[in-house]
Amino acid sequence: MCWKARLRRRAVKSSHFGISERIYNFGEARLVTTTIFAAKRIITMNPSRPFATHVAVRDGRVLGVGTLEEVSAWGDASINDRFSDQVVLPGLIEGHSHLVEGALWDHAYVGYYDRTAPDGRVWPGLKSLDAVVERLQEAAVALDDPDTALIGWGFDPIFFGEQRLHARDLDRVSNGCRIGVFHASLHFLNVNSAVIDESDLAASTDMQEVMTDADGVPTGELAGMVGMYLAMKSLKFDLGSQATHPPALWNFAKICQLAGVTTATDLHSPLDDEMVGRLTEVTDKADFPLRIVSAFGGTLMPADKGTERLGSLVSKSTDKHKMGIVKLVLDGSVQGFTARLKWPGHFNGALNGLWYIAPDEFKKLVAAYNAAGHQLHIHTNGDEATELALDAIEEALATNPHPDHRHTLQHCQMASDAQFRRMAAMGVGVNLFSNHVYYWGDQHYELTLGPDRAHRIDNAGSAVEHGVDLALHSDAPITAIGPLFTAWCAVNRVTSTGKLLGGDAERLTVEEALYTITMGGAISLKLDHEVGSIEVGKRADFAVLNEDPLEVDAMALKDIGVWGTVVGGEVFEAPRV
Amino acid sequence: MMADRPVIPVSVVGGFLGAGKTTLLNRLLQENEGRRLGVIVNDFGDINIDEKLIVTRDEDMVSLANGCICCSIGNDFLRALISLVTRADPPEQIIIEASGVADPMRIAAIARADKALRLQGIFVLVDATQYQSQAADPLLADTVHAQVGAADLLLLTKTDIASTVQTREVAELLERERPGVLRVETTTPDVPVSLLFDFSASPRMPLTGPHDPHALFWTGSIASDKACDIDQLTAVLEDCVGLLRCKGFVRSTDGGGRLVQWTAGRLELSSLEVVPDETALVYIGVGPKPAGVERSLGDCFE
Numbered sequence: 001m002c003w004k005a006r007l008r009r010r011a012v013k014s015s016h017f018g019i020s021e022r023i024y025n026f027g028e029a030r031l032v033t034t035t036i037f038a039a040k041r042i043i044t045m046n047p048s049r050p051f052a053t054h055v056a057v058r059d060g061r062v063l064g065v066g067t068l069e070e071v072s073a074w075g076d077a078s079i080n081d082r083f084s085d086q087v088v089l090p091g092l093i094e095g096h097s098h099l100v101e102g103a104l105w106d107h108a109y110v111g112y113y114d115r116t117a118p119d120g121r122v123w124p125g126l127k128s129l130d131a132v133v134e135r136l137q138e139a140a141v142a143l144d145d146p147d148t149a150l151i152g153w154g155f156d157p158i159f160f161g162e163q164r165l166h167a168r169d170l171d172r173v174s175n176g177c178r179i180g181v182f183h184a185s186l187h188f189l190n191v192n193s194a195v196i197d198e199s200d201l202a203a204s205t206d207m208q209e210v211m212t213d214a215d216g217v218p219t220g221e222l223a224g225m226v227g228m229y230l231a232m233k234s235l236k237f238d239l240g241s242q243a244t245h246p247p248a249l250w251n252f253a254k255i256c257q258l259a260g261v262t263t264a265t266d267l268h269s270p271l272d273d274e275m276v277g278r279l280t281e282v283t284d285k286a287d288f289p290l291r292i293v294s295a296f297g298g299t300l301m302p303a304d305k306g307t308e309r310l311g312s313l314v315s316k317s318t319d320k321h322k323m324g325i326v327k328l329v330l331d332g333s334v335q336g337f338t339a340r341l342k343w344p345g346h347f348n349g350a351l352n353g354l355w356y357i358a359p360d361e362f363k364k365l366v367a368a369y370n371a372a373g374h375q376l377h378i379h380t381n382g383d384e385a386t387e388l389a390l391d392a393i394e395e396a397l398a399t400n401p402h403p404d405h406r407h408t409l410q411h412c413q414m415a416s417d418a419q420f421r422r423m424a425a426m427g428v429g430v431n432l433f434s435n436h437v438y439y440w441g442d443q444h445y446e447l448t449l450g451p452d453r454a455h456r457i458d459n460a461g462s463a464v465e466h467g468v469d470l471a472l473h474s475d476a477p478i479t480a481i482g483p484l485f486t487a488w489c490a491v492n493r494v495t496s497t498g499k500l501l502g503g504d505a506e507r508l509t510v511e512e513a514l515y516t517i518t519m520g521g522a523i524s525l526k527l528d529h530e531v532g533s534i535e536v537g538k539r540a541d542f543a544v545l546n547e548d549p550l551e552v553d554a555m556a557l558k559d560i561g562v563w564g565t566v567v568g569g570e571v572f573e574a575p576r577v
Numbered sequence: 578m579m580a581d582r583p584v585i586p587v588s589v590v591g592g593f594l595g596a597g598k599t600t601l602l603n604r605l606l607q608e609n610e611g612r613r614l615g616v617i618v619n620d621f622g623d624i625n626i627d628e629k630l631i632v633t634r635d636e637d638m639v640s641l642a643n644g645c646i647c648c649s650i651g652n653d654f655l656r657a658l659i660s661l662v663t664r665a666d667p668p669e670q671i672i673i674e675a676s677g678v679a680d681p682m683r684i685a686a687i688a689r690a691d692k693a694l695r696l697q698g699i700f701v702l703v704d705a706t707q708y709q710s711q712a713a714d715p716l717l718a719d720t721v722h723a724q725v726g727a728a729d730l731l732l733l734t735k736t737d738i739a740s741t742v743q744t745r746e747v748a749e750l751l752e753r754e755r756p757g758v759l760r761v762e763t764t765t766p767d768v769p770v771s772l773l774f775d776f777s778a779s780p781r782m783p784l785t786g787p788h789d790p791h792a793l794f795w796t797g798s799i800a801s802d803k804a805c806d807i808d809q810l811t812a813v814l815e816d817c818v819g820l821l822r823c824k825g826f827v828r829s830t831d832g833g834g835r836l837v838q839w840t841a842g843r844l845e846l847s848s849l850e851v852v853p854d855e856t857a858l859v860y861i862g863v864g865p866k867p868a869g870v871e872r873s874l875g876d877c878f879e
Binding site: 198199200201203204207208209210222224225226228229230232233238240270272297300301302305351352354355356357358359360361384388 | 593594620622651652653654655656658659662663677678680683684686687689690691692716717719720
């Protein structure tokens with residue numbers, strides 16, 4: 001795949017369109033309207049026409065791209081020049097996110113970094129525990145029902161050194177109501193005394209899930225399923241069921257719009273009839289500004305039923321809600337020490353991580369979904385998990401070859417050169433979690449992986465070098481949706497303390513990174529015939545930026561303002577406070 | 578409201594795929610000895626319930642005529658568990674099947690964290706025909722060791738299929754890994770389901786103990802109107818090889834009443850509001866009955 005060379009081939013030929021204007025569509029007495037959007041510059045990701053100033057849109061699709069004169073040749077059109085100071089890119093694609101991001105915004109954000117809410121308001125990052133308590137106090141005032149638990153999310157104690165959030169701190173927020181504060185990973189939770197007193201935690205301090213202070217008293221910080229259980233039972237907090245409720249879907253769409261994203265994924269979903277119904281109904285609305293691709297959770301039912309279920313869902317796909325891909329989660333996370341690592345294991349000596357599916361069962365699932373013709377998206381974090389995933393795909397393909405399977409490894413953060421070579425040989429794609437470099441790169445260097453493997457974390461440069469189809473992601477809500485930020489991570493590879501991870505070989509150029517967050521995402525979702533570039537016949541999905549990403553300094557890529565998006569030719573200005 | 582509900586004992590059944598968990602759960606659901614069990618399984622597909630027994634069935638829950646409820650984990654294990662715990666008519670006992678790769682200790686932690694639940698024990702099934710190869714597989718070794726490491730009771734299954742040598746070698750391996758932990762050797766069709774019952778929680782518990790055809794168990798009871806030396810009782814229970822459970826009410830020598838609950842190595846003592854006039858303790862164990870267990874227990878009562 002030599003797209004870079006193709007991008008650089010800038011031979012722009014003038015075209016002569018001699019097609020007469022069709023004003024009737026399939027005999028319907030409906031006037032077909034054409035809109036020409038004028039922009040300061042259009043970066044198309046179409047190698048035969050990489051740059052343009054005008055794009056004509058008809059029926060929600062791109063009719064022509066080029067100069068005003070060229071696109072006007074299609075006949076009568078209205079000109080929309082509201083983007084004349086903006087730079088237009090193909091709508092950005094978030095290939096690995098979760099709809100729960102939308103549901104979280106009903107609760108107080110208490111993270112360390114600034115984060116933009118669906119209404120466009122930027123919630124400043126909280127740099128001290130006192131600031132966290134203060135933010136929760138404000139949120140407590142807004143709670144109208146004292147029986148409703150107060151929930152915070154996005155908290156990350158990593159940034160506060162030895163200081164840990166204690167139930168005492170949360171008790172300052174309010175006396176009475178139950179409080180739970182989720183960590184950014186969503187796998188840890190801090191609760192207040194009201195929750196501790198209801199539970200049996202005080203008698204269970206010998207469990208690894210229950211953190212204690214110097215006096216042996218539970219601090220309210222809980223790990224794993226114990227935290228999640230109490231959150232659901234005591235705090236009545238059930239994220240999974242809220243994620244597809246209409247307000248959460250709208251929140252999610254607005255978050256995407258603010259980031260220039262026009263296609264995003266829900267990369268693990270039960271997709272029961274009720275959820276599919278809600279997703280169809282909401283996404284069908286003309287003013288819903290997002291296409292959603294839902295991946296079916298492949299372990300939620302036995303393989304025979306699962307393949308049948310997923311097969312029946314394909315035909316229920318609509319223009320703005322696609323189904324057909326399947327997700328398998330093979331191991332845990334690197335920062336949680338639950339990823340499956342090859343020798344020499346964790347740098348700090350922690351035990352190897354967890355299989356979320358037994359290796360033999362996993363191979364059977366891969367074989368079943370591959371045989372049924374579904375595209376697999378497999379979560380592997382550690383390199384041992386990646387190796388097993390590649391073994392499973394190789395065996396499945398040997399039995400049931402598919403010429404364009406595009407099975408994709410998701411996260412795949414520790415891939416070695418040898419593993420990329422195997423991916424390339426088998427046609428397996430990769431969607432790397434580049435945001436990790438910035439957010440957890442220092443922890444990987446010092447604690448989880450050590451210098452050697454921290455340097456190769458999310459090595460996008462190697463993927464490109466080996467010709468592996470590449471996408472990049474945020475895994476929202478684990479980190480915020482923002483493909484420009486994700487691209488910035490892959491281009492600059494600096495950690496939050498400014499350490500550079502990996503040599504120049506692992507860094508993407510800005511051109512490569514922009515291709516990856518548009519076409520790369522589309523290819524990984526098998527939607528590259530529909531989205532990913534601004535090209536005749538494709539959906540008129542655009543990201544509208546206030547600055548030109550090819551003109552700004554590479555370190556400023558993440559700071560480019562997003563004006564909004566265009567989805568299927570409909571203009572959606574990003575919400576602003 | 579919730580405060581008045583009885584505490585529900587929870588058993589966790591762990592073990593790698595193929596160890597016989599489903600066989601055990603199938604038997605439990607049908608040989609429940611009158612207990613209303615809530616059983617959480619990974620997948621209904623493997624559960625083979627007699628259709629005639631089924632009262633109601635939906636996607637994630639089956640109610641049986643014998644009072645048992647079987648839930649599949651479906652989308653969400655925690656949701657399935659909470660729906661059982663918070664039911665208007667909660668089950669008398671909950672039995673959770675851990676997934677084949679799960680560390681059952683992590684699931685058991687939930688039962689310990691919730692006042693509404695009491696951890697009865699972690700029962701880990703070990704496949705006598707497979708354990709050696711699993712323990713030698715670099716991809717699986719740590720997973721199966723964690724499971725064995727979590728067990729309060731190890732059930733060595735498929736000893737009818739494994740060779741005598743194989744069974745002995747696995748038993749030795751387990752003894753080295755978990756010295757002193759109770760181990761029961763079983764054959765696939767004869768998994769002793771009654772092991773998992775909270776034998777002392779139910780008034781139906783016959784003081785003579787379950788009638789097991791293979792006489793795997795030994796049982797007994799003590800009734801006394803004397804006060805009990807709690808420290809001495811604790812020491813006796815800790816020394817009692819093969820003791821699975823002991824439960825009852827005693828009047829302590831300090832004048833207070835205590836509820837005594839011993840489950841596979843853990844002693845829980847709670848104060849009673851009403852001091853009982855008489856002591857009543859029941860106990861059950863596996864393996865050879867330790868000599869003089871009745872006398873040692875009896876000596877705790879002055």
